[in-house]
Amino acid sequence: MDAAATITQFGRMLDNLDRWLEAAVAYAGTKKFDPDVFAQSRLAPDQYELVRQVQSGCDQAKYAAAYLSGQKAPSHPDTEKTIGDLRSRIRTCVSYLRSIESSAYAGAADRRVAPPWLNGKWMRADAYLDQVAIPNFYFHMTTAYAILRHNGVPLGKMDFVGSLPINDA
Amino acid sequence: MDAAATITQFGRMLDNLDRWLEAAVAYAGTKKFDPDVFAQSRLAPDQYELVRQVQSGCDQAKYAAAYLSGQKAPSHPDTEKTIGDLRSRIRTCVSYLRSIESSAYAGAADRRVAPPWLNGKWMRADAYLDQVAIPNFYFHMTTAYAILRHNGVPLGKMDFVGSLPINDA
Numbered sequence: 644m645d646a647a648a649t650i651t652q653f654g655r656m657l658d659n660l661d662r663w664l665e666a667a668v669a670y671a672g673t674k675k676f677d678p679d680v681f682a683q684s685r686l687a688p689d690q691y692e693l694v695r696q697v698q699s700g701c702d703q704a705k706y707a708a709a710y711l712s713g714q715k716a717p718s719h720p721d722t723e724k725t726i727g728d729l730r731s732r733i734r735t736c737v738s739y740l741r742s743i744e745s746s747a748y749a750g751a752a753d754r755r756v757a758p759p760w761l762n763g764k765w766m767r768a769d770a771y772l773d774q775v776a777i778p779n780f781y782f783h784m785t786t787a788y789a790i791l792r793h794n795g796v797p798l799g800k801m802d803f804v805g806s807l808p809i810n811d812a
Numbered sequence: 813m814d815a816a817a818t819i820t821q822f823g824r825m826l827d828n829l830d831r832w833l834e835a836a837v838a839y840a841g842t843k844k845f846d847p848d849v850f851a852q853s854r855l856a857p858d859q860y861e862l863v864r865q866v867q868s869g870c871d872q873a874k875y876a877a878a879y880l881s882g883q884k885a886p887s888h889p890d891t892e893k894t895i896g897d898l899r900s901r902i903r904t905c906v907s908y909l910r911s912i913e914s915s916a917y918a919g920a921a922d923r924r925v926a927p928p929w930l931n932g933k934w935m936r937a938d939a940y941l942d943q944v945a946i947p948n949f950y951f952h953m954t955t956a957y958a959i960l961r962h963n964g965v966p967l968g969k970m971d972f973v974g975s976l977p978i979n980d981a
Contacts, residue, residue: 645814645938652942686855687961755979763981769814770977773821778973781950788951789958792856804947808939810924812932 646711646751649772653704654740656784659805660700661733663788664726667796674795679725684790693790695721697729700783701736707776708740710756711768712747815880815920818941822873823909825953828974829869830902832960832967833895839965848894853959862959864890866898869952870905876945877909879925880937881916 671678685692691699698721709716717739723729751772757765766775788803840847854861860868867890878885886908892898926934935944957972 648938648942652946655943656947686958687964690958690961757981761978764978765981766976766978769817773817774824774976775973777821777946778825778950778953779969781947782954782957782969782972784947785951785954786958789855789859789955792859793962795856800948800951803951804944807935807943809930809933809935812934 646707646748646768646772647745649777650704650708650711650740650743650748653707653780654737655805656780657701657704657733657737657740659803660697660784660787661730663791663796663798663802664697664730664733666798666802667791668726670796681791681794681796682724682726682729684794686786686790686793690786693787694723694729696783696787696790697732698723700780700787701732703776703780703783705736705739706758707772707780708743710758711751711754711772712743713750713754714743714747815876815917815937815941816914818946819873819877819880819909819912819917822876822949823906824974825949826870826873826902826906826909828972829866829953829956830899832957832965832971833866833899833902835967835971836960836965837895843964850960850963850965851893851895851898853963855955855959855962859955862956863892863898865952865956865959866901867892869949869956870901872945872949872952874905874908875927876941876949877912879927880920880923880941881912882919882923883912883916 667681668678671681682694683692701719705716705719719732719735723732751768754768755765756768756771757763785803788798792798836850837847840850851863852861870888874885874888888901888904892901920937923937924934925937925940926932957967961967
């Protein structure tokens with residue numbers, strides 16, 4: 644487990660998500676519809692809409708960062724209504740992730756993680772990161788991306804992945 | 813980076829994917845339609861269909877395991893047509909992942925990863941795992957799940973995540 648590297652990667656993906664939302668607004672502009680229609684779009688009637696996918700993705704990153712660095716997570720109330728609101732939420736989350744020094748994760752492997760939904764039970768930090776935080780974070784990133792793609796926003800796989808640190812031969 | 817733990821988690825998620833496909837077949841049975849309709853279902857006309865989401869997810873796991881353990885990846889041809897074929901492909905992939913001893917990943921952090929699509933360029937193994945393998949793997953898992961959910965298969969978030977190693981207080 645490398646908690647600091649994983650949180651850094653979550654920050655990169657949230658930057659990518661912000662760019663997908665920017666592309667959604669641009670697409671709505673060319674098609675002359677209200678971009679905030681996307682905010683309530685969903686893939687199935689009993690799946691969350693885009694607003695909650697973005698909120699949940701941010702929260703997975705925020706709580707992973709807080710639990711693994713031994714901090715109390717800041718409160719980010721779920722009040723967003725518009726794409727602009729969501730982009731602000733993403734920036735707030737990314738600022739928090741980047742405010743934590745790498746050294747704060749030094750003891751992460753020995754921490755117990757006991758989020759409220761475990762009702763007093765706990766998980767080892769490495770299991771929490773690999774089996775809860777990472778799968779759920781990417782679940783919400785991919786579902787947000789899929790809602791936009793399903794509704795015609797011109798995005799491709801490289802937009803999902805973002806820029807990569809590639810070295811010349 | 814803990815390559816062995818990540819590959820173990822990929823195996824768990826592929827087991828989960830197999831259970832979603834099993835649920836899709838059962839759902840088709842109750843609704844009296846051919847479950848292989850799901851094989852060609854997709855979320856957007858220019859996104860891959862379920863067959864290729866499953867193949868790609870398997871390949872992300874297979875290549876990550878091979879590159880990070882210093883092996884040549886086995887060939888798994890993309891010949892699947894039916895849900896049954898896809899479930900076999902998943903089992904073949906998981907068997908490969910579980911055939912690699914954890915000790916084979918010991919030197920992973922020092923490896924350079926140079927997949928064919930990098931045309932001779934390379935990435936550090938940790939960057940490849942965090943920024944290519946994990947995001948792409950979960951992209952395909954989540955998109956496969958979303959195709960099924962969008963088409964009415966009764967699945968929920970706990971089916972996505974699977975069983976967790978939770979400890980009593």
